[in-house]
Amino acid sequence: MIYQVIVDISNSQVDRVFDYTGEGISVGSRVCVPFGNRLIEGFVVGQKETTDVPISKLKAIERPLDDFVALSEQILGLCSFVCKKYHLRLVDALRLAIPSEMRANRIAPLVKRKARLSDLLTKEEIFSRIKQNAKTQRALAEFLLKEGDTNTEVLSKRFGYAALKSLREKGIVETYDVTVKRKPYKAVSDTLTNHILTDEQTAAVNAILDPVPAEFLLWGVTGSGKTEVYMSVIRRVVESGKTAIMLVPEISLTPNVLKLFRGRFGDTVAILHSGLSAGERYDEWLRLKRGEAKIAIGARSAVFAPLENIGVIIIDEEHDSSYQSDNNPRYDTRDVAQYRCRQNGCSLVLGSATPSLESFYKAQNKEYKLLTLSQRINKMPLPDVSIVDMTEETRAGNNDIFSRELVEELTRVINEGNQAILFLNRRGYSSFVMCNKCGYVAKCPDCDVSLTYHKEDNLLKCHYCGRQFRVFDNCPKCKSPYIRQGRVGDQQVEARLKQLFPDVKVLRMDADTTQTKDGLLKILDAFGKREAQILVGTQMLAKGHDFPYVTLVGILNGDQSLHYDNYLAAEKNFQLLTQVAGRSGRDKRQGKVILQTYTPRHYCLQYAARQDYLGFYKREINLREASEFPPFSVVARVMYTGEESQRCIDLLNRHYADIEKLQNTYPDGFLFLQKMRCPLRRLQGKHRFEILMRLSNACAEEILETIYKIVDKDTEDKVLVFTEVNPQNLT
Numbered sequence: 001m002i003y004q005v006i007v008d009i010s011n012s013q014v015d016r017v018f019d020y021t022g023e024g025i026s027v028g029s030r031v032c033v034p035f036g037n038r039l040i041e042g043f044v045v046g047q048k049e050t051t052d053v054p055i056s057k058l059k060a061i062e063r064p065l066d067d068f069v070a071l072s073e074q075i076l077g078l079c080s081f082v083c084k085k086y087h088l089r090l091v092d093a094l095r096l097a098i099p100s101e102m103r104a105n106r107i108a109p110l111v112k113r114k115a116r117l118s119d120l121l122t123k124e125e126i127f128s129r130i131k132q133n134a135k136t137q138r139a140l141a142e143f144l145l146k147e148g149d150t151n152t153e154v155l156s157k158r159f160g161y162a163a164l165k166s167l168r169e170k171g172i173v174e175t176y177d178v179t180v181k182r183k184p185y186k187a188v189s190d191t192l193t194n195h196i197l198t199d200e201q202t203a204a205v206n207a208i209l210d211p212v213p214a215e216f217l218l219w220g221v222t223g224s225g226k227t228e229v230y231m232s233v234i235r236r237v238v239e240s241g242k243t244a245i246m247l248v249p250e251i252s253l254t255p256n257v258l259k260l261f262r263g264r265f266g267d268t269v270a271i272l273h274s275g276l277s278a279g280e281r282y283d284e285w286l287r288l289k290r291g292e293a294k295i296a297i298g299a300r301s302a303v304f305a306p307l308e309n310i311g312v313i314i315i316d317e318e319h320d321s322s323y324q325s326d327n328n329p330r331y332d333t334r335d336v337a338q339y340r341c342r343q344n345g346c347s348l349v350l351g352s353a354t355p356s357l358e359s360f361y362k363a364q365n366k367e368y369k370l371l372t373l374s375q376r377i378n379k380m381p382l383p384d385v386s387i388v389d390m391t392e393e394t395r396a397g398n399n400d401i402f403s404r405e406l407v408e409e410l411t412r413v414i415n416e417g418n419q420a421i422l423f424l425n426r427r428g429y430s431s432f433v434m435c436n437k438c439g440y441v442a443k444c445p446d447c448d449v450s451l452t453y454h455k456e457d458n459l460l461k462c463h464y465c466g467r468q469f470r471v472f473d474n475c476p477k478c479k480s481p482y483i484r485q486g487r488v489g490d491q492q493v494e495a496r497l498k499q500l501f502p503d504v505k506v507l508r509m510d511a512d513t514t515q516t517k518d519g520l521l522k523i524l525d526a527f528g529k530r531e532a533q534i535l536v537g538t539q540m541l542a543k544g545h546d547f548p549y550v551t552l553v554g555i556l557n558g559d560q561s562l563h564y565d566n567y568l569a570a571e572k573n574f575q576l577l578t579q580v581a582g583r584s585g586r587d588k589r590q591g592k593v594i595l596q597t598y599t600p601r602h603y604c605l606q607y608a609a610r611q612d613y614l615g616f617y618k619r620e621i622n623l624r625e626a627s628e629f630p631p632f633s634v635v636a637r638v639m640y641t642g643e644e645s646q647r648c649i650d651l652l653n654r655h656y657a658d659i660e661k662l663q664n665t666y667p668d669g670f671l672f673l674q675k676m677r678c679p680l681r682r683l684q685g686k687h688r689f690e691i692l693m694r695l696s697n698a699c700a701e702e703i704l705e706t707i708y709k710i711v712d713k714d715t716e717d718k719v720l721v722f723t724e725v726n727p728q729n730l731t
Contacts, residue, residue, distance in 0.1 A: 008095075085331070218349055220373030221375070223582060224374070230351070241309070245310060386594050402556075428452035436480070494506055508537060550583055558577055640690065641683070
C-alpha cells in the first residue's frame, strides 16, 4: 500500500504530500518516517494503490507513533478547509488538531505507584510477621487494612519510607504501578439542579433543537440566562447520544464555566486550553478522543476537539476578538465552527449581549436566525449608569483617579456590606516613565512601545515581549532627577483604594496576578466568598462572572480604547463598557455603574450608559456603510516582519507593484490601497511594514486569491510575510 504523508516540518518547501510504503496503517495516524538522513514525525493523510514515483525509490514508514488514530477523517477534512480558507501550510493546520505535547513524545502518561497488603496472607499472618515493638510498621499495616490500596508517596510521608520498605521486604506489602488521569481544576464541581426556564429561554432552546440545523445569534442582555440556554441545549444533545463543543473567549472564563458544567454533567465534561499543564491538556484531549467525555469546553483551540457526532457548537461572547487568532496559524474560530457544523449536520449558536456588528447585520439580513432574551433572569432592571465628566472634576479641584461620586458610592457599598468592581483596562502601576527635563521616555529596545512601571516588583516591563529592566532614579539621557510617571494602571488603583479604605480587603485580577493556573480561580473564589469587598482588574473581569453581592461597578476610564486608529474602536469600546456594566446588580439588589470619562458626549458612551445596543448598532452600521468599512467591504493587509528593515521594504515594494497592476484589472474592486509602516513599528526586535487594502465584497475573494499567489511566488530570506483578512488588531 502507498501512503501519503505530510512530514511535521513547518516549511513551505516541504509542505506537500510524500509517498511511503507500508501495511496496516490507518489514514489519520501519526507515523515515524525516514526523511533525508533522519527519522521524523509525520501525518498519514491518504492512501492509494499506485504512485508516479518508482517503487524502488520509495521509503517505508518506520512505525506508527500511537496505539490509536490521532486524526479522524472529519478532522482531516477540517484541516484541509482551514488550510485553503486561510492559506496556511497543511502541517500547521494539522498541528492545530492535536496537543503540541504529542509531537516529539514530549508527554508521558502519569504513573503512580500504589501499595497494598499481600493477598497471600491472612490478617493474623500479617501481624505475626511484624515485631510487637515495630509500632510504625504495625500502624502502616493497619492503615492499609482499613483504607485499602494507597499511593506509596502518601504512605512514605505518613509512616516513613523505611517502614514501607521493611514491610515490602517481608512480603507483607506489594507495590504496583497505575496510570492516573490528570484532571484540571479538581475542586471546581458543585452539584447543580436544572433551572426552570423562562418563556424566552424555552423558545430559544426549542428553536436551537429543531431537527433542521441552522446558525443562530442568541442576543440577550447581561444576566438574561444565556448560559442556562446553552446547558439546556447541551443536556438534550448529549441525552440523544451526541456530543457538544462550548467555546468561551478567554482562559479566565473556563474555570467558572467548567464549574457550572461539571455540576450539571459530571465527568462527561473535558476542558481544552493552553493554560493547562502539558499532561492535563493531553489527558483531557485523550478523554474526548476515546469518547470518555462528551462535552468539550475551552477557548478557541477547542473548536478542533477530537469529537465525533457533534450535536451543537456554541460560541459564547461571540463578539470577542480573541476568537480570531492573530498569530500563526491565523484563523477565525467562527468560520471553523461553521464548517464543523456543516460536517456534522448540526446547529451553531453564537451568543452575546453585545454581538459584533457583522453578526447582527447577518441576523438582520436573515443569514442568522435571531433569538432574543430581553430581560434579566431575575426580572431586575439593568443597573443605573451615571456618566462623570472628569474634566469637571479637575476644574473642581479633584485630581484624584476617583471622582467624588465614585468615592461616595464605594463608601455606601462598603457600609452596606455589598461588593464593588473597579475596571481599568491597563495593568501595571503606570503606563510609562518620563523625564520632565528632556522628555526621555523609557522604551523597550526590541519593541516600539514604552515600558510599564510595576511597583510591586519595582521593575519596568514590556507588555509585548516580556523584557524587564531596573527602575532608574535619574534620567539615563540627561541625568535629571525629575522623573514622572504616566497614565494610571490597575496596580495604582489598588494602592489608592488601600489608602482610602485601609480596613477593606481589595483583590486585583489581571495578567500579573493570574500567571499560575489556579491564580485566577483563587481570586474568583475568594471574591465569591466575600473575603474581599472590592475587586480591581482589567478586561478579564468584564465577561461571564456572576457575583450576587456586587452592586457597584466603577469604570475608571471609559474612553481609554475609544480613540485608537481603528474602524472597530467604537464598537469594541461599547462592547467592553456594556459587558463590564453588566456585572452589577445581577441578583436581587439594584446595581449602579459609575462611568468616568473625558468625552462624556461621545455617542458610544451615551449608548453604553443607556445599554442601548440597537441604538448603537443603527448609528454605527450607518457610519460603516457610508465609509465603506466592513461588513460593507473586506479589510486585508499583507504584513512584512524581519530584523533587516531594507529586506522587508524591498520585498514589500515588489509585491506592491504587482498589487497595483491587479488594481488596474479590478478598478472597482479596490476601495483603498496603501503601503506603510505598521503603527507598532517594531515588535520583539523585528521591523514591521504592511500593505493595507479595503476590497469590494463583490470581488474580494478573487482578489485575495491572486494576492496569495503574488506573495507566494516572490519570497525573501529572513522576511516573514502573512496576509490577514478583517484583522481585529490593526496596530
